[in-house]
Each structure stands twice: as structure tokens, then as C-alpha cells.
Amino acid sequence: MCRHLAYVGPGEPLGALLVAPPHALYRQSWAPRHQRYGTVNADGFGVGWYADGDPAPARYRRAGPIWADLSFADLARVVRTRALLAAVRDATLAGADAEAAAAPYAADRWLFSHNGAVKGWPGSLASLSRGLPPEELLSLEARNDSALVWALVLARLRAGDDPGRALADTVVEVAAAAPGSRLNLLLTDGTSVTATTWGDSLWYLARPGGGTVVASEPYDDDPRWTEVPDRTLVTASPAEVRLAPLKEPSRSPDPAPLKEPHT
Numbered sequence: 001m002c003r004h005l006a007y008v009g010p011g012e013p014l015g016a017l018l019v020a021p022p023h024a025l026y027r028q029s030w031a032p033r034h035q036r037y038g039t040v041n042a043d044g045f046g047v048g049w050y051a052d053g054d055p056a057p058a059r060y061r062r063a064g065p066i067w068a069d070l071s072f073a074d075l076a077r078v079v080r081t082r083a084l085l086a087a088v089r090d091a092t093l094a095g096a097d098a099e100a101a102a103a104p105y106a107a108d109r110w111l112f113s114h115n116g117a118v119k120g121w122p123g124s125l126a127s128l129s130r131g132l133p134p135e136e137l138l139s140l141e142a143r144n145d146s147a148l149v150w151a152l153v154l155a156r157l158r159a160g161d162d163p164g165r166a167l168a169d170t171v172v173e174v175a176a177a178a179p180g181s182r183l184n185l186l187l188t189d190g191t192s193v194t195a196t197t198w199g200d201s202l203w204y205l206a207r208p209g210g211g212t213v214v215a216s217e218p219y220d221d222d223p224r225w226t227e228v229p230d231r232t233l234v235t236a237s238p239a240e241v242r243l244a245p246l247k248e249p250s251r252s253p254d255p256a257p258l259k260e261p262h263t
Contacts, residue, residue, distance in 0.1 A: 004087035006188050010209065045087065118148075
């Protein structure tokens with residue numbers, strides 16, 4: 001379910017990455033080429049981006065399909081950024097969360113998206129949720145699996161883990177608690193992109209003019225797009241992409257207490 005994309009590099013209009021390419025995220029909302037689960041990504045969309053001089057990202061999210069939002073077309077044409085994260089959400093069960101359920105999620109300087117599904121949600125993650133402080137659970141943006149996965153990642157980031165470790169440890173922990181889950185995660189702080197492949201497609205492109213795109217699927221037919229193997233951690237900067245294998249979970253872990261945040 002869902003399609004998402006992150007970019008870091010030279011300044012670009014949002015539309016140059018999300019609308020203009022022939023198979024951009026905009027088109028993937030109704031005609032994805034590599035989506036293995038679901039077919040129409042019309043249950044909300046969002047984009048988060050960074051303005052020069054401001055470390056906190058801005059977001060634009062809506063509950064409906066991206067193609068029906070004429071305001072987004074104007075926004076995408078004129079807003080430029082050096083980093084963004086955007087997603088279109090697969091049609092899913094009815095709920096009251098509306099645009100709050102649409103990625104990207106945000107906190108501090110971070111933007112986050114989850115492409116996939118947690119098997120057996122919500123019961124499968126009950127034990128993991130007990131490891132979070134009550135105020136974190138009460139502050140969830142939405143009542144879905146992605147919002148809880150984000151809370152688990154964010155707790156690790158705030159405790160001092162680097163982005164790669166925060167994503168990798170969360171994926172292994174959730175996969176152990178809910179075997180069969182699909183956990184393609186995407187995270188950026190505006191300077192780099194960190195991602196995981198766990199059950200769905202992911203590609204990256206080192207752009208000839210500079211910058212790196214990490215996406216669920218290619219937005220054009222440039223032969224330089226590279227598919228990321230399953231069970232992989234991706235760390236990307238504007239000039240470099242590194243891949244590392246993710247370990248398989250050995251057993252369903254008991255919930256461990258979270259580290260105290262660094263001060």
C-alpha cells in the first residue's frame with residue numbers, strides 16, 4: 001500500500017519531482033507500476049519540505065486524492081526546496097483520522113513515512129506500545145499502524161540513536177512482534193534520507209545534476225535508477241548512497257524500556 005518519495009539535493013520546485021516526471025508520484029496515485037499491494041492511492045496524500053534557514057519542515061496534507069487538489073498544483077509549481085518527503089496513501093478502511101493519517105508524519109526536524117502494513121494490527125503491537133510513555137501514545141497523530149511505528153522510531157531518535165539504527169531496530173522489533181508485516185520506512189531531517197526495504201519495492205536515483213531521490217518506484221525510465229534489495233537499510237546524502245543488510249528478527253522480543261533522552 002502507498003507510494004512515497006524523498007529527495008535531498010539542489011533546490012527544485014516540488015512539482016519537478018512530484019508532478020512533472022511521466023511516472024511521478026502524482027501519476028502513481030492512480031497508475032503505479034511497481035505496487036504489489038493495492039492499486040489506487042487515493043485515500044489522502046502529503047508533502048513535507050524544508051525552507052532555507054529553517055530546520056523545521058512545513059507540511060501540506062489532505063484527506064482526498066492528490067489529483068483532485070488544485071491548490072496543490074499551484075503550490076508544487078512555485079515552492080522550491082532542497083529536501084522533501086511526499087506520499088500518496090492507498091485506499092484503506094474507513095476511519096475518522098482523515099488527513100491526520102496521511103504521511104508525512106513530523107516532529108522536531110524529522111519527516112517520516114511508512115509504506116506497508118503491520119500484520120495483525122492493532123493487537124500485534126500491543127506489547128511494543130507499552131514501552132512508550134503514555135503521553136507519547138496520547139499524542140499519536142492518527143490511530144493507525146504507521147503512526148505507532150513512527151512513535152517507536154521517534155522515541156529512538158530522541159533517545160540519541162542515529163537515523164539508521166532507529167529505523168533498523170524498529171523494523172526488526174516490529175517484524176518480530178508481527179511476522180509478515182511490510183515495513184518500508186522513509187525518514188529525512190532535510191540533509192539526508194534514511195530508508196528500509198522490508199516487503200515492498202524501493203529504488204534510488206543519483207541525479208546527474210546533483211541530488212538523490214529515494215522512492216517506492218522510479219518516476220521515469222532513466223536507466224540509472226537502481227532497485228534496492230529487500231531487507232536493506234539505505235542511507236543517502238545528496239552525493240552518496242550506502243546500503244547495508246537488515247538482520248532478521250530471531251524472536252518476538254519483550255518490550256524493553258526506552259533510553260532516557262540525551263540532554
